[in-house]
Amino acid sequence: MKYETKVLTTKYQKPDAYGALSMPVYLTAAFEFPSAKAMNDAFCGRSMDPSYARIANPTTTYLEERVRQITGAVSVTALNTGMAAIAYALTAVSGAGLNIVASKHLFGNSVSLLRDTLGTLGVEVRFADFTHLKEVEALIDDKTTALFFEVITNPQLFVADIKALSEIAHAKGVPLIADTTVVPFSAFRAVDFGVDIEVVSSTKYISGGGTGLGGLLIDYGKFDWSQSPSPALQGRTKRVGKKLAFTARVKTELVTNLGALMTPQVAYMETLGLDTLDIRFHRQAETTLWLAKQCQALPEIKRVNYTGLEENPFYELSKAQFGPLPGAVFTIDLASKEAAWAFIDRLQIIRRATNLFDRKSLAIHPASTIFGLFTPEQCAEMSVPDTTIRLSIGLEDGEDLLEDIKQSLK
The missing domain is CATH 3.90.1150.10 (Aspartate Aminotransferase, domain 1)
Known part of the structure; x- marks a missing residue:
């Protein structure tokens, strides 16, 4: 199916009792379970039932599934802001003593996150002009956990060669993380150009009217995380496999511990925004x-x-x-x-x-x-x-x- 059809035909996780054509807004903090075993399965990730609304909500999960279907991703995580999506992505791959090679042409708060927040946690940030590929390649070493850039920079409107960056990154065993907010995924398929992790401020095109803040973290499941110098990701490859370690860390650690899951009200508005994106x-x-x-x-x-x-x-x-x-x-x-x-x-x-x-x-x-x-x-x-x-x-x-x-x- 083409994009326009896919986005309008994604099924709910469970049939709605009243056959609602728009996913209902589940304004609840907790969910009742039929048994102790069902409760155990939900909390330990053996079922898709939501355990608690800080970790998952049916309305938010439906937005994630719609985006997953139209992008072909392995997983999508809907968060409260675009900055939260960037923060989760970079936190998931980094750690003290490791480094990130980032574009020096980034949105102001992305620069602050890298330089001030992650910097104080022991993560080294190496800024480069991503339109100069040799400059980027020269900064990568065996402690580099990601390349991070914007596909069209804001507000400079510089454009990097994404496939060339991907080839450099993957030859060095490093994932390519791209902020694609300026061009929506209805018009640009990041995975086709070698992007491993995509971050999007859904406040922008998807919201379509500034009705709510949101961010999306999209994992295409292409990168072999056993190559990462991050002990947290290497450990997870033994439990969930080489391609799912990033998603596992985001879903089972960061969403639970940092508490920035998108609210059901915003998720509902953004599912409507997807219809006309x-x-x-x-x-x-x-x-x-x-x-x-x-x-x-x-x-x-x-x-x-x-x-x-x-x-x-x-x-x-x-x-x-x-x-x-x-x-x-x-x-x-x-x-x-x-x-x-x-x-x-x-x-x-x-x-x-x-x-x-x-x-x-x-x-x-x-x-x-x-x-x-x-x-x-x-x-x-x-x-x-x-x-x-x-x-x-x-x-x-x-x-x-x-x-x-x-x-x-x-």
Whole structure:
């Protein structure tokens, strides 16, 4: 079945008593069992019955199963935020004395997680420009537990060669972990390019309207975890096999101990968002491409950055990996920070807000917000100038958005 059919035909774990076409929201903390043995089986992982809502909830499990079906993954874990998904992925593979090779062009809080949080726990982080493959390869050693990057960086919109990164990683016995939030999996199959673990902020495209926070951690079951220098993963390979050790650690340790499972209310909203994801994405991305082209003709705009533009240095690679519509976000550069702030202040249709891929179009000045606590030198190192404005394009009419941009430039 094609994507659109698969997403609408995933069956519930158990038949609903009333034949509901939408998975009910199970607002409960605990579940009753028919016997002591059934209780034992649930708590020890010998059955699929939920033991406690901090660990599993039927509504959340259904969202995970829908995503698993349409991606072909071995397992999906739905968490409270995209940052939780990144944190779980990197925690699962790392440990004191080990290292992660990460892109230096990451979302601000991803940098903070790696540098400040994991760094204080004894995990070394080695930052590299992932568009320079030799630089990445040179940093990998026998203590490297993962390569981590964004398939299209936010907000720089740099694109790495994913297959080439995968070949480098796998030749060294290292998993490739990718944040694919900027392009939804209805348009990009990460596993086809050698990605082992995928993290997604489902707050974005899947939610489809900023209705709730969520994150997805997707394991494709392709990597041999017996190669990992992590003792926690090596130990699990003996119990669950070489391909399932990561999932086993996430499901039986991190979900239980860290307590960031997605709530059933958000899971319900995101199952609804999945129904219309592909339609919304194409409408938003088509408007984005058209709008980026129109902005190139505006003299006040010094630079338009969108990898779907033929003039973009990443155009060919982007098209090969993501097709002609690489997401619904682009950036513009004005003459100065003052001009950028003045532009944002004059917007009337486009909202002054963070987030991406809402139904409404959004504008933000990354250097003073997402990267506001970094020094100017650090921003320069991460290629985040204070002249840049990030525009996430929603479902409004493209002509109206263009007129709003024009009047804000005057």
